[in-house]
Amino acid sequence: MKIIILGAGRVGQSVADSLVSERNDITVIDTDAARLRDLESRFDLRGVVGNGIEPAVLAEAGAQDTDLLIACAARDETNLVCCKVAQLLFRIPTRIARVRSRGFEGDGRLAGPEGFGVDRIICPEESLTRYIGKLIEYPEALQVREFAGGRACLVAVRARAGAPMVSHSIGELRDSHPDLSVRVVAIYRRFPEEPDRFIACDGGTRIEPGDEVFMLAAREHIQDVLAVVHRRGSQPAQQVRRIMIAGGGRVGLRLARQLAQAGGRFHVKIIEESHALCVELAAALPSEVLVLQGDTTDEDLLGQESVQDVDLFLALTEDDEDNIMSCLLAKRMGARRVLALINRRSYADLMHGTQIDIALSPAQAMLGELLAYVRQGDVQAVHSLRRGVAEALEIVARGDRKSSRVVGRRVNELQLPRDVHMGLIVRGLPESPHTAPTDAPGEPQVIIPRSTTVIESNDHVVFFLPHKRLVRDVEKLFRVSATFF
Template identity: 35%
Template sequence: MKIVIIGAGEVGYHVARRLALEHKDVVVVDRDGAALRRVSDSLDVQVVRGEGGSPLVLQEAGIREAEILLAVTDSDEVNLVACLVTDMLSPNTRKLVRIRNADFDACHSLLREGAPHIESVINPEIEAVRTIERLIRLPGAVEAGELVGGLVQFVGIRLDEGSSMDGMPLPELPKYLGSAKVLVAAVLRDEKLIIPSGKDFLKAGDLVYLVSGKKHLLQVMEAFGKASKPVRRVLIVGGGRLGLRLAASLEKDHYQVKIIERRSDRCRELAARLEKAVILHGDGSDQSLLAEENVRGVDVMVTLTGDEQTNILVSLLARKMGVGAAITRLTRFAYFPLMSSIGVHQIVSPRLSAIDSILQHIRRGKVLSTLSIQGEQAEVMEAVALPTSDIVGRPLSQLSFPKGALVITIIRGDEIIIPSGDSVIAPDDRVVIFARRKSVPKVEKALTVKLEYF
């Protein structure tokens, strides 16, 4: 698979990095020489310097041989022009484009249906808002994702000190949870990701990744000591594009929303575009302002400024002042492993959300969705089991499935199956697979070809 990526920024760089590790043929195009040097110095990919919308540059990048064009520069206009020119030079190349401007929201279907025949329009802010809303609905969860249209829930829960589950062997967990169908997909302990076996146990401080049917999720959360009152009051620090989009969405669901924004002109714009949200002009890191606004009575604070260091500090301050939960926007992936050690647990990254959306279109086989875990340590993939794959027709215990990967759910029609070693995948079942990053290429092959061939 050859992929041409227009844009060597954070999204372009990290998608190229993931794909290079999976031994795909990647070409990165950017006009910024420094950005390209970062790519060429650290990744095994080709680079081409120039404008992504230039026909000559695209031909130099080998667009006619490319299966996919991925346009992810910071300019929506450049991304769209690159897709248009690609459509003229190589009509069969699949085109994925990142568009951040909310003015294009109503045009996504038109872009997919008309010229330049874009396969997918990805807005990282839309994906980030969905992630935030899932965390708001589950304030006891550190990470939360939905699969199979929301029927299957994937959550990460921190096991507290003094929990009755401290030291519990995993085979005994189903007895403790009663009728709730749940599977432990992975455990993060001391920054080490563990794919559990029957010999493993839970330990206080673990970040436990669970997969459960939607109807059993609250029962599971309560069993892990994460029962909480419904969230009604949300305070957003930072009224940029993402803050506005989140506030508008929360208003529709009847949350009580306040926004703190330090730019007076932006405050006026927010007041004009939102119906019910209270707009406060000030600095979200000002402790006296937070106290004046009774931050202790806030159910969830979401820090969405453009400065991630401010976001981290405000989240820590909010938790110290008694806020129920704090969700923090981060952009630098290098910060992810450090956050839990300083007390920042609920993280949202628009860039990571964009990468997840992109990868589901690049993966081989009928991959329907992907979720990144702990930055980029692992991945959850939802896919359709093809009749040609050797994962169908035999008990899971008899499959030589890739090391570091685990089938965590089988969906057959309306039935959600938490699998055991005796479970059998049928053709056209939906399967959810948890895989370490290094195992993903083999999982891709397992979804499309016979396992004995690799």
């Protein structure tokens, strides 16, 4: 696929890094020539220096035969105008824009074909807020990713000694919990002096203490899934009540506003160093959210604000080093769980396995929304995992037995690549699977596939792929052809 990326900032670089590794033809436009030279030296892509709203610059970048435009420059106006120019002059089929302004929410006329010609608006801050919201809802999880409009989820959790199914095999989990709609799709195990290693899963694989376990389950079974791997004995589910946010920028403000709408469920404090920003936060947020001016790495301040009683400490400033240090300090002082927002991929890799419970990359949180437009076939959802190495993919089976390699066939007949794990099937979804799930009769069915399960047309099949290079093989398998031999 031929792709133009407008903007070589943090988001643009992360997107380029992910897409180049999949053998796409990438061109990046930016006004900073030095930044583009750095990108060209690190990745197999082409840089064009200039303003992306100018037709001549887009033409130089090859807009005449481009398949996808991703406009992620620093300013909303630049991204919107670039999409409109790409629509009117170059007829680029798919146009995605990063827009921070909330004024475009809920009104498709502004962004649609008669407006700025944007097919999809992406807001990294909104993606982060949604992602963190899921971690607050399920505080024992390391990751929670949704499929089929939220009807099914991929959950990553750290196995704890003493939990019911830890030190037992996956087969024993199935036998002891036959009514639990769950499939263990991957285990990453820690080894001394080595990085975590992927462990392929079958019925005989044992779940060991300290394993990072990836499980696909129906939405209503997530708490049960967490219980069997993470909770000791009859230990109740953890609840998040007290939250401390370090950093009152865009993400911190969005998250605090969202938490305040929960009707007193959360006790939220924000620490921000800038006096002017503290004044803005206090004016924008309800009175029950406490806004404090101070340094997030100040041990005395954290102690005065009882960080040891905090259920979740979130470091969301724009400074990676401050986020890392404030999380380590908060954890040492007794915060139950800490999350650090880290932009640099190398830093995120270093934090894995330390006292920081979750190291979250803003680009990784939103990358799946972009990847769904790059994937071939009827891909509904993509989630980038393990810092971009692995991937979870929701793809729809189309056609019939004559035109499809999967429809009408049993799971054990499919020619799946080695290590690709089929996690679950959601059957009976409407044509628009992203409608909100309900408990009404006739709800779509979440199926844990067995070897004899037959794939039907319109089944939404969710896969776990430990290596992104396997994506093309899965897409090819699900491709519909006029005739199939």
